[in-house]
Amino acid sequence: MKCKVLVMIIVIAVCSSNATISNDEKIERDIKALITSMNSSDSIISLLKLIEWESDLIYQIPCIPPTFVYHQLRVSSHYGRRVHPIHGNVKHHNGIDLPLSHGDTVVVSADGKVTSQGYDRRLGNFVKVRHICGFETVYGHLSKILVVTGEVVKISKPIGLCGSTGDSTGPHVHYGIKKNGVFINPLDYCELLFEMQK
Numbered sequence: 143m144k145c146k147v148l149v150m151i152i153v154i155a156v157c158s159s160n161a162t163i164s165n166d167e168k169i170e171r172d173i174k175a176l177i178t179s180m181n182s183s184d185s186i187i188s189l190l191k192l193i194e195w196e197s198d199l200i201y202q203i204p205c206i207p208p209t210f211v212y213h214q215l216r217v218s219s220h221y222g223r224r225v226h227p228i229h230g231n232v233k234h235h236n237g238i239d240l241p242l243s244h245g246d247t248v249v250v251s252a253d254g255k256v257t258s259q260g261y262d263r264r265l266g267n268f269v270k271v272r273h274i275c276g277f278e279t280v281y282g283h284l285s286k287i288l289v290v291t292g293e294v295v296k297i298s299k300p301i302g303l304c305g306s307t308g309d310s311t312g313p314h315v316h317y318g319i320k321k322n323g324v325f326i327n328p329l330d331y332c333e334l335l336f337e338m339q340k
């Protein structure tokens with residue numbers, strides 16, 4: 143009799159712990175679906191702050207600048223319409239340019255999977271990484287590529303070295319973010335991790 147009671151207690155304990163896990167998983171799935179459907183960075187940041195989610199979800203969303211060299215981090219060319227530094231015409235700049243020294247390490251801004259890498263006439267040596275919730279990041283003008291297509295990468299992993307390949311007037315990394323296939327301003331996400339830790 144005592145043994146039966148013990149077995150029942152264990153079964154109830156296992157069932158209830160399973161229920162908790164699947165509940166957490168369901169909540170995480172719902173949050174990811176919600177973030178996927180959102181396109182405004184303000185809404186996404188507000189949601190993340192509101193839920194104070196304690197999983198590693200934040201590391202799966204672009205949330206840091208693509209470099210360790212924070213002390214000299216500045217934007218030499220912003221997202222949006224600009225006069226192209228080489229072609230001289232007004233064009234939409236679909237990312238931000240961060241001047242670094244030649245050979246400085248460029249890191250991935252969130253967990254993800256490398257979808258392509260190679261050489262493009264404009265972007266030079268580039269890496270593209272897909273993340274959850276419809277995010278994709280692009281890193282251009284690299285002097286060297288350190289990852290291969292299909293590689294799974296963790297946030298802050300070195301993916302290349304800064305260079306000046308392609309349409310470029312000096313060593314810098316061109317950093318772009320796409321959300322659901324559309325380029326957005328990466329600057330909104332460069333300090334997201336810092337914002338969340340405040």
Ligand SMILES: [Zn+2]
Nearest residue numbers: 237238239316
């Ligand atoms: Zn650029």
